Amino acid sequence: MELVGPGALMSWVDLPAGTGFGLANLPHGVFSTPGTAPRSGIAIGDSVLDLAAVTGDPVHATGSLNAFLAQGPTAWRELRARVTDWLTDEVYRARVEPHLIPRGDVTMHLPVEVADYVDFYSSRHHAENLGRILRPGSPPLLPNWRHLPVGYHGRSGTVRVSGTPVVRPHGQRAEPEGPPSAGPTRRLDIEAEVGFVVGAPSELGTPVPLGAFPEHVFGVCLVDDWSARDLQAWEYAPLGPFLGKSFLTSVSPWVVPLAALEAARVPAPPRDVPLLPYLDDGDDPWGLDLSLEVRLNGALVSCPPFAGMYWTPAQQLAHLTVNGAALRTGDLVASGTVSGPRRDQRGSLMELSWGGTEPLTLAGGTTRTFLEDGDEVTISGTAPGTDGSRISLGEVTGRVVPDPMREE
Amino acid sequence: MELVGPGALMSWVDLPAGTGFGLANLPHGVFSTPGTAPRSGIAIGDSVLDLAAVTGDPVHATGSLNAFLAQGPTAWRELRARVTDWLTDEVYRARVEPHLIPRGDVTMHLPVEVADYVDFYSSRHHAENLGRILRPGSPPLLPNWRHLPVGYHGRSGTVRVSGTPVVRPHGQRAEPEGPPSAGPTRRLDIEAEVGFVVGAPSELGTPVPLGAFPEHVFGVCLVDDWSARDLQAWEYAPLGPFLGKSFLTSVSPWVVPLAALEAARVPAPPRDVPLLPYLDDGDDPWGLDLSLEVRLNGALVSCPPFAGMYWTPAQQLAHLTVNGAALRTGDLVASGTVSGPRRDQRGSLMELSWGGTEPLTLAGGTTRTFLEDGDEVTISGTAPGTDGSRISLGEVTGRVVPDPMREE
Numbered sequence: 001m002e003l004v005g006p007g008a009l010m011s012w013v014d015l016p017a018g019t020g021f022g023l024a025n026l027p028h029g030v031f032s033t034p035g036t037a038p039r040s041g042i043a044i045g046d047s048v049l050d051l052a053a054v055t056g057d058p059v060h061a062t063g064s065l066n067a068f069l070a071q072g073p074t075a076w077r078e079l080r081a082r083v084t085d086w087l088t089d090e091v092y093r094a095r096v097e098p099h100l101i102p103r104g105d106v107t108m109h110l111p112v113e114v115a116d117y118v119d120f121y122s123s124r125h126h127a128e129n130l131g132r133i134l135r136p137g138s139p140p141l142l143p144n145w146r147h148l149p150v151g152y153h154g155r156s157g158t159v160r161v162s163g164t165p166v167v168r169p170h171g172q173r174a175e176p177e178g179p180p181s182a183g184p185t186r187r188l189d190i191e192a193e194v195g196f197v198v199g200a201p202s203e204l205g206t207p208v209p210l211g212a213f214p215e216h217v218f219g220v221c222l223v224d225d226w227s228a229r230d231l232q233a234w235e236y237a238p239l240g241p242f243l244g245k246s247f248l249t250s251v252s253p254w255v256v257p258l259a260a261l262e263a264a265r266v267p268a269p270p271r272d273v274p275l276l277p278y279l280d281d282g283d284d285p286w287g288l289d290l291s292l293e294v295r296l297n298g299a300l301v302s303c304p305p306f307a308g309m310y311w312t313p314a315q316q317l318a319h320l321t322v323n324g325a326a327l328r329t330g331d332l333v334a335s336g337t338v339s340g341p342r343r344d345q346r347g348s349l350m351e352l353s354w355g356g357t358e359p360l361t362l363a364g365g366t367t368r369t370f371l372e373d374g375d376e377v378t379i380s381g382t383a384p385g386t387d388g389s390r391i392s393l394g395e396v397t398g399r400v401v402p403d404p405m406r407e408e
Numbered sequence: 409m410e411l412v413g414p415g416a417l418m419s420w421v422d423l424p425a426g427t428g429f430g431l432a433n434l435p436h437g438v439f440s441t442p443g444t445a446p447r448s449g450i451a452i453g454d455s456v457l458d459l460a461a462v463t464g465d466p467v468h469a470t471g472s473l474n475a476f477l478a479q480g481p482t483a484w485r486e487l488r489a490r491v492t493d494w495l496t497d498e499v500y501r502a503r504v505e506p507h508l509i510p511r512g513d514v515t516m517h518l519p520v521e522v523a524d525y526v527d528f529y530s531s532r533h534h535a536e537n538l539g540r541i542l543r544p545g546s547p548p549l550l551p552n553w554r555h556l557p558v559g560y561h562g563r564s565g566t567v568r569v570s571g572t573p574v575v576r577p578h579g580q581r582a583e584p585e586g587p588p589s590a591g592p593t594r595r596l597d598i599e600a601e602v603g604f605v606v607g608a609p610s611e612l613g614t615p616v617p618l619g620a621f622p623e624h625v626f627g628v629c630l631v632d633d634w635s636a637r638d639l640q641a642w643e644y645a646p647l648g649p650f651l652g653k654s655f656l657t658s659v660s661p662w663v664v665p666l667a668a669l670e671a672a673r674v675p676a677p678p679r680d681v682p683l684l685p686y687l688d689d690g691d692d693p694w695g696l697d698l699s700l701e702v703r704l705n706g707a708l709v710s711c712p713p714f715a716g717m718y719w720t721p722a723q724q725l726a727h728l729t730v731n732g733a734a735l736r737t738g739d740l741v742a743s744g745t746v747s748g749p750r751r752d753q754r755g756s757l758m759e760l761s762w763g764g765t766e767p768l769t770l771a772g773g774t775t776r777t778f779l780e781d782g783d784e785v786t787i788s789g790t791a792p793g794t795d796g797s798r799i800s801l802g803e804v805t806g807r808v809v810p811d812p813m814r815e816e
Contacts, residue, residue: 116565121647142645147588148580152647153561153654157524157736158612167613169731172556172684180555182684204566204656205575205812231731237550239529239560240648243731246561248612276580276590323577323639323655328565404613 009387011087013100015045020392024385026083027254027394028065028219031106038063038109042083043254043394047100049083054099064113065255069199069218070329076199076218080259108253110161111221112197115328117159117249118320119193119225119336120151122311123304124269126339126347133355134233146273149311149319151336154225155246159332162252162396166226168373168403169247174234184403185228187356188371191337192294192304192347192379193223194393196313197255198331205324210281213314214258216327222252222292222381222396223334229350229370251332254394256383264289264383266307278322279315286314288383290393292338294347295378296371299362304338304347306381373402417795419495421508423453428800432793434491435662435802436473436627439514446471446517450491451662451802455508457491462507472521473663477607477626478737484607484626488667516661518569519629520605523736525567525657526728527601527633527744528559530719531712532677534747534755541763542641554681557719557727559744562633563654567740570660570804574634576781576811577655582642592811593636595764596779599745600702600712600755600787601631602801604721605663606739613732618689621722622666624735630660630700630789630804631742637758637778659740662802664791672697672791674715686730687723694722696791698801700746702755703786704779707770712746712755714789781810 009023021027021043031048032038039052040060052061059067068075086092121127124141127150131140144150168188172180199218202208208216225245232244268285275281290306311319316333337347346352349370352360359367371377381393417431429435429451439456440446447460448468459468467475476483494500529535532549535558539548552558576596580588607626610616616624633653640652676693683689698714719727724741745755754760757778760768767775779785789801 116563144580144588144642144645148643150643150647150650152650153563155524155561155733156564157739158733160612164612167732170615171731172552179681180552182686204568207578228731234552235556235558236646236648237552238644238648239558240644240646242558242560243727243733246728246733247731273587278590319651320654323579323636323651324575325563325566325651325654331565 009088012090012093013044013087019045021045022389024387024389025260025391027256029111029254030109033106046103048103048106050099054096065111066113066330072200073215111255112330114156114159114332115330117154117156117332118151119154119334120149120316121336122149122309123339124310125341126337129351149316152240158246159249162250166398166400169228170403171231171243172234173230180234185230187229189227189229189349190377191225191227192292193225193334194306195221195223195332195334198327201329202327204326208317208321210314210318213317219255219257221255222379222393224250224379224396250396250398252394252396256393261383263386268312269308278318286312290381290383292381297376302344302346304345305340306338371400373400375400417496420498420501421452421495427453429453430797432795432797433668433799435664437519437662438517441514454511456511456514458507462504473519474521474738480608481623519663520738522564522567522740523738525562525564525740526559527562527742528557528724529744530557530717531747532718533749534745537759557724560648566654567657570658574656574806574808577636578811579639579651580642581638588642593638595637597635597637597757598785599633599635600700601633601742602714603629603631603740603742606735609737610735612734616725616729618722618726621725627663627665629663630787630801632658632787632804658804658806660802660804664801669791671794676720677716686726694720698789698791700789705784710752710754712753713748714746779808781808783808
């Protein structure tokens, strides 16, 4: 095969105009067809390449990406190169084409068996908005925020694939005065985030420096970290969010390899205070120009830009491990809500409705502060590809269903 | 076999006088001998019964208890009854005795592949002590504390078995004024806790009521939730503890089945405020009379009593799932630091040294506020058994080793 840049490559697969799933993307996911077991595949145009079948390698037949991700970056690069060959060189067509399945015919599954789920708080605009809403009159950022990526562990056992119904959670709700009430949340919210999936593990006691980020992280998905703000407000002091978040976290089904995001890398924003050496990314920042869109019942309500995130995913990983914490294959490291400086760039309803005080107006004149039963939220994302196209991060969606225990 | 109470049973195994590992205990763990793979066993006296060998069941040969725990409470009860028969009826002796291995010859492993690790804060004395130390002049308990068991998710990937070295973690340390410093923690602490291991999973969207506690939780271990107080103090607002805890959590190797703790059940303490129905355990409380001992370099420094815990493990599980969060086999639900009302019942050095202001005096006149390199901490525990003996919860131990990155 000739040595040519990816911009020059053409696939024999019939790719729809403007597809976000061209040769520059090649995201990994787990799919099934009726009557068959979940297995790994790669999206190409409107099809899925059945990796288990085309390779015959049982690593792709386990029902999660973990076994392949654990093989590490050399294996990731080699497979990407092989799949690119298969999809571009006509000589492979007869062997490969029978293993292309229309994406409309498959069911997507959770791509990764999640090990630990860590959620950061890395958008300055989001943190400042929350500070202004929740602590009016105080400085919007707490003293630690500029010095380290604030984060916490979430519940990995309730991470589910896009499309999982969002059952309105029940719990103890903050009331303006007096004791809490019990019942379904009245402040069900979204958080539009980007998640980074760890492939290669690290040893306990060995920090992962900034430069090792692409040796450990395989790729990127979209995350909706559903939140019950009234549960969260009551429970969170002093140990952080718990039941306000742990009922469900949804992820997009396609994990876009970091290798597909080379053209999306951008500088990090200026920082207010000198960074400690383990966080100083001056030479090699991992800012990423990902563009998110949030739709509520079909109406575009926000376009959060990932490029301006104060803390990058490489800094998040370096911080997460500076105390010697080990990484495992399947760790999901999310950015926290992505919000930009403009109102129409905010990544949560808490911000979009300013704590419920400024309702959003949707199509037909309906309004929303927080989510109502039946509402559907979809977060999608794109990034510049290495061939000049825009590649798709797919989407993560969910529809709210009532709390089955409600008595109201 | 005759229907007799366990008090009347005698084993043909030679049990040392006063063993905490008699027929009333039968805890499960994972062990290996030199050159053999980790497999499941049950402790009896000074021996381990090799479950994989004696049963021939591959569920006991996986290297973790998870596969067996996932079989649920009927399988747990059946195996316990069978093992009791095997160890008491001479007719089984010839078949069983070859599968008893001296405990001194085995290496113990992490008993459970931990799914999610949740850490509560359920000792009122501990929460009040921390409140008084960290927020002097304010009410020691925050408003939510009496209404719900406060908790958070920890890092399941850094849970390790007893004996794992405690590498002094590096990170950003709170300073009295100005920006943080970077370096090894100066306030390395312990937290003496009790952990509850989930066996039978639950469905997303389906809360686990108080009464279903023993249908989901298999058993109990001891937990040392090592903590770096200066890292924690700087990072924890507003999302809770993160790197101050995530470098290591140690657990005892033997998981004592709930079935062995029937005689340890005690009433819950009186509560200050009416409990919401899902937490109201009036009829069937799961207080447990477990006695802990904390030793620092061999000196007994504390005897935390579990019986007085304000929130019981059944309430913790009911709260954890009231929002619909699913349980998985291997979930580890820890109590939080166990502290009693007396100074010699406090379960952390933070409390024992009152924030570092009142050093402990150890044997030979040495003093400690927080842990120094080379220090060894061992937490052990016992409970009343159904046969009138005291059963052992084993121990969890760790020795502090220096931060390999330190430059000081």
